[in-house]
Amino acid sequence: MSTRYIGGMARSSQTDLAVLAVLSVAPMSGYAVREAIRDQLGHFWSESFGQIYPTLASLTADELVDKAVGERAGSSTFSLTASGRTRLLELLQTPEVTTPPRNGLMLRVFFGHTLGPDAVAALITETREQVLVQLATFDAIARMMSTETDYPEHRPYWALTVSAGRHSAVGALAWCDEALEALEGFPR
Amino acid sequence: MSTRYIGGMARSSQTDLAVLAVLSVAPMSGYAVREAIRDQLGHFWSESFGQIYPTLASLTADELVDKAVGERAGSSTFSLTASGRTRLLELLQTPEVTTPPRNGLMLRVFFGHTLGPDAVAALITETREQVLVQLATFDAIARMMSTETDYPEHRPYWALTVSAGRHSAVGALAWCDEALEALEGFPR
Protein backbone atom coordinates (compact mmCIF):
# COMPACT_ATOMS: atom_id res chain seq x y z
CA MET A 1 0.00 0.00 0.00
CA SER A 2 2.74 2.44 0.82
CA THR A 3 5.41 3.19 -1.77
CA ARG A 4 8.09 2.52 0.81
CA TYR A 5 8.10 -1.18 0.03
CA ILE A 6 9.43 -3.06 -2.96
CA GLY A 7 8.52 -6.72 -3.03
CA GLY A 8 7.98 -6.75 0.69
CA MET A 9 11.48 -5.51 1.45
CA ALA A 10 11.60 -2.62 3.85
CA ARG A 11 13.79 0.33 3.06
CA SER A 12 14.87 3.07 5.46
CA SER A 13 15.50 0.62 8.26
CA GLN A 14 17.03 3.54 10.13
CA THR A 15 13.70 5.25 10.71
CA ASP A 16 12.02 1.91 11.30
CA LEU A 17 14.59 1.21 13.99
CA ALA A 18 14.08 4.52 15.77
CA VAL A 19 10.28 4.25 15.72
CA LEU A 20 10.23 0.62 16.83
CA ALA A 21 12.70 1.41 19.59
CA VAL A 22 10.62 4.30 20.93
CA LEU A 23 7.48 2.15 20.88
CA SER A 24 9.34 -0.60 22.76
CA VAL A 25 9.46 1.63 25.82
CA ALA A 26 5.72 2.32 25.83
CA PRO A 27 2.75 2.35 23.39
CA MET A 28 1.88 5.84 22.20
CA SER A 29 0.48 8.01 19.43
CA GLY A 30 2.46 9.06 16.37
CA TYR A 31 2.54 12.54 17.76
CA ALA A 32 4.07 11.22 20.99
CA VAL A 33 6.63 9.21 19.00
CA ARG A 34 7.70 12.42 17.37
CA GLU A 35 7.99 14.17 20.71
CA ALA A 36 9.93 11.30 22.25
CA ILE A 37 12.43 11.33 19.38
CA ARG A 38 12.80 15.10 19.62
CA ASP A 39 12.97 15.35 23.42
CA GLN A 40 14.65 12.11 24.46
CA LEU A 41 16.86 11.29 21.48
CA GLY A 42 17.24 14.87 20.29
CA HIS A 43 20.93 15.30 20.91
CA PHE A 44 21.98 12.30 18.86
CA TRP A 45 19.01 11.40 16.64
CA SER A 46 16.30 13.05 14.63
CA GLU A 47 13.35 12.10 12.49
CA SER A 48 11.47 14.65 10.49
CA PHE A 49 7.77 15.07 10.88
CA GLY A 50 6.79 13.76 7.46
CA GLN A 51 8.81 10.62 8.07
CA ILE A 52 7.13 9.27 11.16
CA TYR A 53 3.55 8.78 9.99
CA PRO A 54 4.43 6.96 6.75
CA THR A 55 6.80 4.77 8.74
CA LEU A 56 4.10 3.95 11.28
CA ALA A 57 1.75 3.11 8.40
CA SER A 58 4.25 0.77 6.77
CA LEU A 59 5.16 -0.84 10.08
CA THR A 60 1.45 -1.40 10.73
CA ALA A 61 1.01 -2.89 7.26
CA ASP A 62 3.86 -5.29 8.07
CA GLU A 63 2.25 -6.10 11.41
CA LEU A 64 5.36 -5.02 13.28
CA VAL A 65 3.26 -2.53 15.21
CA ASP A 66 -0.39 -2.67 16.17
CA LYS A 67 -2.63 0.33 15.55
CA ALA A 68 -5.43 0.69 18.10
CA VAL A 69 -7.94 3.50 18.52
CA GLY A 70 -6.62 6.11 20.89
CA GLU A 71 -8.37 7.95 23.67
CA ARG A 72 -8.95 11.06 21.62
CA ALA A 73 -11.25 11.08 18.61
CA GLY A 74 -9.25 10.29 15.46
CA SER A 75 -6.13 9.42 17.36
CA SER A 76 -4.36 6.07 17.45
CA THR A 77 -2.18 4.24 19.91
CA PHE A 78 0.67 2.28 18.35
CA SER A 79 2.30 -0.62 20.15
CA LEU A 80 4.94 -3.21 19.30
CA THR A 81 3.76 -6.67 18.22
CA ALA A 82 5.79 -9.78 18.97
CA SER A 83 7.30 -9.76 15.47
CA GLY A 84 7.91 -6.04 15.91
CA ARG A 85 10.07 -6.76 18.94
CA THR A 86 11.96 -9.41 17.00
CA ARG A 87 12.52 -6.99 14.15
CA LEU A 88 13.71 -4.33 16.62
CA LEU A 89 16.33 -6.68 18.04
CA GLU A 90 17.38 -7.57 14.51
CA LEU A 91 17.83 -3.91 13.61
CA LEU A 92 19.63 -3.09 16.87
CA GLN A 93 22.14 -5.85 16.07
CA THR A 94 22.62 -4.55 12.53
CA PRO A 95 25.83 -2.54 12.00
CA GLU A 96 25.35 1.19 12.29
CA VAL A 97 24.69 3.12 9.11
CA THR A 98 27.34 5.80 9.05
CA THR A 99 26.34 9.09 7.53
CA PRO A 100 29.07 10.99 5.67
CA PRO A 101 30.51 13.79 7.80
CA ARG A 102 29.66 17.43 7.08
CA ASN A 103 31.10 19.76 9.64
CA GLY A 104 30.60 23.32 8.47
CA LEU A 105 32.77 24.78 11.22
CA MET A 106 35.74 22.57 10.34
CA LEU A 107 35.37 23.41 6.66
CA ARG A 108 35.54 27.09 7.52
CA VAL A 109 38.50 26.60 9.83
CA PHE A 110 40.33 24.56 7.20
CA PHE A 111 39.96 27.43 4.75
CA GLY A 112 40.53 29.94 7.50
CA HIS A 113 43.31 31.63 5.57
CA THR A 114 40.71 32.82 3.07
CA LEU A 115 38.28 33.84 5.78
CA GLY A 116 40.90 35.51 7.97
CA PRO A 117 41.94 34.80 11.59
CA ASP A 118 39.49 37.23 13.20
CA ALA A 119 36.47 35.80 11.40
CA VAL A 120 37.59 32.28 12.33
CA ALA A 121 38.03 33.33 15.95
CA ALA A 122 34.50 34.78 15.91
CA LEU A 123 33.10 31.49 14.60
CA ILE A 124 34.91 29.50 17.27
CA THR A 125 33.80 31.90 20.01
CA GLU A 126 30.21 31.40 18.87
CA THR A 127 30.68 27.64 18.90
CA ARG A 128 32.22 27.86 22.35
CA GLU A 129 29.11 29.56 23.69
CA GLN A 130 26.88 26.91 22.16
CA VAL A 131 29.03 24.21 23.74
CA LEU A 132 28.68 25.85 27.14
CA VAL A 133 24.90 25.82 26.74
CA GLN A 134 25.03 22.16 25.74
CA LEU A 135 27.16 21.35 28.75
CA ALA A 136 24.69 23.04 31.06
CA THR A 137 21.85 21.12 29.38
CA PHE A 138 23.57 17.79 29.89
CA ASP A 139 24.17 18.60 33.54
CA ALA A 140 20.54 19.57 33.96
CA ILE A 141 19.39 16.30 32.35
CA ALA A 142 21.76 14.32 34.55
CA ARG A 143 20.39 16.02 37.66
CA MET A 144 16.79 15.46 36.53
CA MET A 145 17.47 11.82 35.78
CA SER A 146 18.93 11.15 39.20
CA THR A 147 15.59 12.00 40.84
CA GLU A 148 13.46 10.26 38.18
CA THR A 149 11.89 6.91 39.04
CA ASP A 150 10.26 5.99 35.70
CA TYR A 151 11.75 3.23 33.57
CA PRO A 152 14.46 2.19 36.03
CA GLU A 153 15.68 -0.55 33.66
CA HIS A 154 16.40 2.02 30.93
CA ARG A 155 17.85 4.76 33.08
CA PRO A 156 21.47 3.57 33.35
CA TYR A 157 21.68 3.34 29.55
CA TRP A 158 20.15 6.75 29.13
CA ALA A 159 22.73 8.09 31.56
CA LEU A 160 25.48 6.69 29.31
CA THR A 161 24.26 8.71 26.35
CA VAL A 162 24.13 11.87 28.45
CA SER A 163 27.67 11.17 29.60
CA ALA A 164 28.73 10.76 25.98
CA GLY A 165 27.27 14.16 25.20
CA ARG A 166 29.15 15.62 28.14
CA HIS A 167 32.49 14.13 27.08
CA SER A 168 32.00 15.38 23.56
CA ALA A 169 31.16 18.86 24.80
CA VAL A 170 34.15 18.95 27.17
CA GLY A 171 36.45 17.94 24.30
CA ALA A 172 34.95 20.59 22.05
CA LEU A 173 35.38 23.22 24.74
CA ALA A 174 39.03 22.34 25.24
CA TRP A 175 39.61 22.62 21.50
CA CYS A 176 37.84 25.99 21.29
CA ASP A 177 40.06 27.43 24.02
CA GLU A 178 43.22 26.00 22.49
CA ALA A 179 42.26 27.21 19.02
CA LEU A 180 41.36 30.71 20.20
CA GLU A 181 44.70 31.02 21.91
CA ALA A 182 46.57 29.75 18.88
CA LEU A 183 44.68 32.11 16.57
CA GLU A 184 46.04 35.11 18.46
CA GLY A 185 49.47 34.27 17.10
CA PHE A 186 48.29 33.85 13.48
CA PRO A 187 49.44 36.49 10.96
CA ARG A 188 46.75 38.97 10.00
CA MET B 1 21.92 23.06 -19.04
CA SER B 2 21.92 21.77 -15.54
CA THR B 3 18.74 21.25 -13.55
CA ARG B 4 20.46 22.61 -10.45
CA TYR B 5 19.39 26.15 -11.11
CA ILE B 6 16.01 27.83 -10.85
CA GLY B 7 15.89 31.36 -12.16
CA GLY B 8 19.61 31.77 -11.74
CA MET B 9 19.51 31.03 -8.00
CA ALA B 10 22.00 28.41 -6.91
CA ARG B 11 20.90 25.62 -4.63
CA SER B 12 23.17 23.21 -2.76
CA SER B 13 25.52 25.98 -1.75
CA GLN B 14 27.15 23.45 0.55
CA THR B 15 28.75 21.52 -2.28
CA ASP B 16 29.46 24.74 -4.14
CA LEU B 17 31.29 25.97 -1.07
CA ALA B 18 33.45 22.87 -0.71
CA VAL B 19 34.39 22.78 -4.39
CA LEU B 20 35.14 26.49 -4.59
CA ALA B 21 37.20 26.26 -1.41
CA VAL B 22 39.30 23.37 -2.72
CA LEU B 23 39.90 25.20 -6.00
CA SER B 24 40.96 28.31 -4.07
CA VAL B 25 44.07 26.48 -2.91
CA ALA B 26 45.15 25.44 -6.39
CA PRO B 27 43.60 24.86 -9.87
CA MET B 28 42.99 21.18 -10.59
CA SER B 29 40.89 18.58 -12.40
CA GLY B 30 37.52 17.37 -11.15
CA TYR B 31 39.15 14.10 -10.27
CA ALA B 32 41.73 15.92 -8.16
CA VAL B 33 38.97 17.91 -6.45
CA ARG B 34 37.38 14.66 -5.45
CA GLU B 35 40.68 13.32 -4.11
CA ALA B 36 41.37 16.53 -2.19
CA ILE B 37 37.96 16.40 -0.53
CA ARG B 38 38.43 12.74 0.33
CA ASP B 39 42.04 12.95 1.50
CA GLN B 40 42.32 16.44 2.99
CA LEU B 41 38.78 17.11 4.24
CA GLY B 42 37.85 13.46 4.72
CA HIS B 43 37.51 13.45 8.48
CA PHE B 44 35.00 16.28 8.60
CA TRP B 45 33.58 16.63 5.08
CA SER B 46 32.52 14.49 2.14
CA GLU B 47 31.18 14.92 -1.34
CA SER B 48 29.99 11.98 -3.33
CA PHE B 49 31.39 11.26 -6.74
CA GLY B 50 28.27 12.06 -8.71
CA GLN B 51 28.02 15.43 -6.99
CA ILE B 52 31.31 16.98 -7.99
CA TYR B 53 31.09 17.00 -11.79
CA PRO B 54 27.59 18.51 -11.99
CA THR B 55 28.67 21.11 -9.46
CA LEU B 56 31.76 21.97 -11.51
CA ALA B 57 29.55 22.25 -14.59
CA SER B 58 27.11 24.60 -12.89
CA LEU B 59 29.90 26.67 -11.37
CA THR B 60 31.47 26.95 -14.82
CA ALA B 61 28.13 27.99 -16.32
CA ASP B 62 27.93 30.70 -13.66
CA GLU B 63 31.49 31.75 -14.45
CA LEU B 64 32.56 31.19 -10.86
CA VAL B 65 35.19 28.76 -12.07
CA ASP B 66 37.08 28.66 -15.34
CA LYS B 67 37.36 25.41 -17.28
CA ALA B 68 40.59 25.11 -19.28
CA VAL B 69 41.92 22.12 -21.23
CA GLY B 70 44.07 19.94 -19.03
CA GLU B 71 47.37 18.28 -19.76
CA ARG B 72 45.84 14.90 -20.47
CA ALA B 73 43.56 14.29 -23.43
CA GLY B 74 39.93 14.92 -22.45
CA SER B 75 40.83 16.31 -19.05
CA SER B 76 40.13 19.79 -17.76
CA THR B 77 41.74 22.11 -15.26
CA PHE B 78 39.32 24.13 -13.17
CA SER B 79 40.35 27.37 -11.50
CA LEU B 80 38.59 30.08 -9.49
CA THR B 81 37.57 33.24 -11.31
CA ALA B 82 37.47 36.61 -9.56
CA SER B 83 33.71 36.32 -9.00
CA GLY B 84 34.29 32.75 -7.85
CA ARG B 85 36.56 34.02 -5.12
CA THR B 86 33.96 36.60 -4.11
CA ARG B 87 31.29 33.90 -4.01
CA LEU B 88 33.57 31.69 -1.92
CA LEU B 89 34.03 34.42 0.68
CA GLU B 90 30.28 34.99 0.68
CA LEU B 91 29.62 31.30 1.31
CA LEU B 92 32.33 31.04 3.98
CA GLN B 93 30.65 33.90 5.84
CA THR B 94 27.25 32.23 5.56
CA PRO B 95 26.05 30.49 8.74
CA GLU B 96 26.78 26.77 8.79
CA VAL B 97 24.06 24.43 7.57
CA THR B 98 23.53 22.00 10.41
CA THR B 99 22.63 18.46 9.44
CA PRO B 100 20.27 16.64 11.80
CA PRO B 101 22.18 14.24 14.07
CA ARG B 102 22.05 10.48 13.49
CA ASN B 103 24.34 8.62 15.81
CA GLY B 104 23.69 4.91 15.46
CA LEU B 105 25.87 4.00 18.41
CA MET B 106 24.03 6.34 20.77
CA LEU B 107 20.66 5.04 19.57
CA ARG B 108 21.78 1.50 20.39
CA VAL B 109 23.18 2.54 23.77
CA PHE B 110 19.98 4.41 24.60
CA PHE B 111 17.98 1.24 23.96
CA GLY B 112 20.71 -0.85 25.52
CA HIS B 113 18.26 -2.52 27.88
CA THR B 114 16.68 -4.23 24.88
CA LEU B 115 20.03 -5.13 23.37
CA GLY B 116 21.57 -6.28 26.65
CA PRO B 117 24.68 -5.04 28.47
CA ASP B 118 27.11 -7.48 26.84
CA ALA B 119 26.07 -6.55 23.31
CA VAL B 120 26.33 -2.86 24.21
CA ALA B 121 29.79 -3.43 25.67
CA ALA B 122 30.83 -5.18 22.47
CA LEU B 123 29.65 -2.21 20.40
CA ILE B 124 31.55 0.22 22.59
CA THR B 125 34.69 -1.91 22.51
CA GLU B 126 34.52 -1.88 18.72
CA THR B 127 34.08 1.88 18.73
CA ARG B 128 37.01 2.23 21.11
CA GLU B 129 39.28 0.41 18.68
CA GLN B 130 38.18 2.66 15.83
CA VAL B 131 38.85 5.71 17.99
CA LEU B 132 42.37 4.47 18.72
CA VAL B 133 43.01 4.10 14.99
CA GLN B 134 41.67 7.61 14.45
CA LEU B 135 43.91 8.96 17.17
CA ALA B 136 46.94 7.34 15.58
CA THR B 137 45.92 8.78 12.22
CA PHE B 138 45.65 12.30 13.60
CA ASP B 139 49.05 11.98 15.23
CA ALA B 140 50.53 10.74 11.97
CA ILE B 141 48.99 13.66 10.06
CA ALA B 142 50.28 16.12 12.67
CA ARG B 143 53.79 14.68 12.35
CA MET B 144 53.63 14.77 8.54
CA MET B 145 52.38 18.34 8.56
CA SER B 146 55.22 19.54 10.77
CA THR B 147 57.77 18.58 8.08
CA GLU B 148 55.64 19.77 5.15
CA THR B 149 56.57 23.05 3.47
CA ASP B 150 53.72 23.41 0.93
CA TYR B 151 51.02 26.03 1.47
CA PRO B 152 52.59 27.60 4.59
CA GLU B 153 49.73 30.15 4.82
CA HIS B 154 47.15 27.34 5.11
CA ARG B 155 49.06 25.01 7.39
CA PRO B 156 48.25 26.56 10.79
CA TYR B 157 44.52 26.37 9.98
CA TRP B 158 44.84 22.78 8.81
CA ALA B 159 46.59 22.01 12.08
CA LEU B 160 43.58 23.38 13.97
CA THR B 161 41.24 20.90 12.27
CA VAL B 162 43.58 18.03 13.06
CA SER B 163 43.68 19.17 16.67
CA ALA B 164 39.87 19.25 16.72
CA GLY B 165 39.83 15.65 15.52
CA ARG B 166 42.28 14.74 18.26
CA HIS B 167 40.24 16.40 20.99
CA SER B 168 37.09 14.70 19.77
CA ALA B 169 38.82 11.32 19.70
CA VAL B 170 40.30 11.79 23.17
CA GLY B 171 36.84 12.63 24.52
CA ALA B 172 35.31 9.63 22.81
CA LEU B 173 38.01 7.37 24.22
CA ALA B 174 37.44 8.64 27.75
CA TRP B 175 33.71 7.97 27.37
CA CYS B 176 34.29 4.46 26.03
CA ASP B 177 36.43 3.56 29.01
CA GLU B 178 34.01 5.07 31.49
CA ALA B 179 31.03 3.38 29.82
CA LEU B 180 32.72 -0.03 29.67
CA GLU B 181 33.50 0.17 33.36
CA ALA B 182 29.96 1.25 34.21
CA LEU B 183 28.47 -1.55 32.09
CA GLU B 184 30.20 -4.17 34.23
CA GLY B 185 27.90 -3.19 37.07
CA PHE B 186 24.70 -3.31 34.96
CA PRO B 187 22.21 -6.11 35.72
CA ARG B 188 22.23 -8.96 33.21
Added chain:
DNA sequence: TCATTCATGTAAGTGGTTACATGATTCA
Protein backbone atom coordinates in the same frame (compact mmCIF):
# COMPACT_ATOMS: atom_id res chain seq x y z
C1' DT C 1 49.68 -6.57 -22.81
C1' DC C 2 47.17 -5.85 -19.14
C1' DA C 3 46.00 -3.98 -14.74
C1' DT C 4 45.74 0.27 -12.44
C1' DT C 5 45.06 4.94 -12.15
C1' DC C 6 43.38 9.20 -14.06
C1' DA C 7 39.51 11.23 -15.96
C1' DT C 8 34.50 12.69 -17.10
C1' DG C 9 30.19 12.16 -17.04
C1' DT C 10 24.84 10.19 -16.64
C1' DA C 11 20.67 7.94 -14.69
C1' DA C 12 17.92 6.02 -11.45
C1' DG C 13 16.66 5.70 -7.08
C1' DT C 14 16.06 6.96 -2.14
C1' DG C 15 15.98 8.93 2.08
C1' DG C 16 14.60 12.86 3.87
C1' DT C 17 12.83 17.79 4.66
C1' DT C 18 9.36 21.42 4.36
C1' DA C 19 5.21 23.10 3.72
C1' DC C 20 0.56 22.38 3.31
C1' DA C 21 -4.04 20.87 4.85
C1' DT C 22 -7.24 19.54 8.32
C1' DG C 23 -9.55 19.04 12.54
C1' DA C 24 -10.31 17.74 17.61
C1' DT C 25 -9.39 18.88 22.42
C1' DT C 26 -8.00 21.54 26.24
C1' DC C 27 -7.69 25.35 28.96
C1' DA C 28 -7.29 30.17 30.00
Added chain:
DNA sequence: TGAATCATGTAACCACTTACATGAATGA
Protein backbone atom coordinates in the same frame (compact mmCIF):
# COMPACT_ATOMS: atom_id res chain seq x y z
C1' DT D 1 -14.40 32.29 22.37
C1' DG D 2 -10.18 31.79 20.95
C1' DA D 3 -5.34 30.40 21.36
C1' DA D 4 -2.41 26.58 22.12
C1' DT D 5 -1.70 21.92 21.91
C1' DC D 6 -2.68 17.30 20.30
C1' DA D 7 -3.26 14.70 16.32
C1' DT D 8 -2.89 12.71 11.40
C1' DG D 9 -1.71 12.82 7.20
C1' DT D 10 -0.10 14.34 1.99
C1' DA D 11 2.60 16.51 -1.74
C1' DA D 12 6.34 18.54 -3.64
C1' DC D 13 10.70 18.94 -3.78
C1' DC D 14 15.71 18.17 -3.24
C1' DA D 15 20.17 16.82 -2.06
C1' DC D 16 22.76 12.97 -2.36
C1' DT D 17 24.31 8.18 -3.26
C1' DT D 18 25.18 4.28 -6.15
C1' DA D 19 25.82 2.18 -10.09
C1' DC D 20 26.63 2.47 -14.72
C1' DA D 21 29.21 3.74 -18.92
C1' DT D 22 33.31 5.14 -21.22
C1' DG D 23 37.96 5.85 -22.39
C1' DA D 24 42.93 7.63 -22.13
C1' DA D 25 47.46 7.27 -19.94
C1' DT D 26 50.78 5.00 -17.14
C1' DG D 27 53.75 1.57 -15.76
C1' DA D 28 54.75 -3.15 -14.34
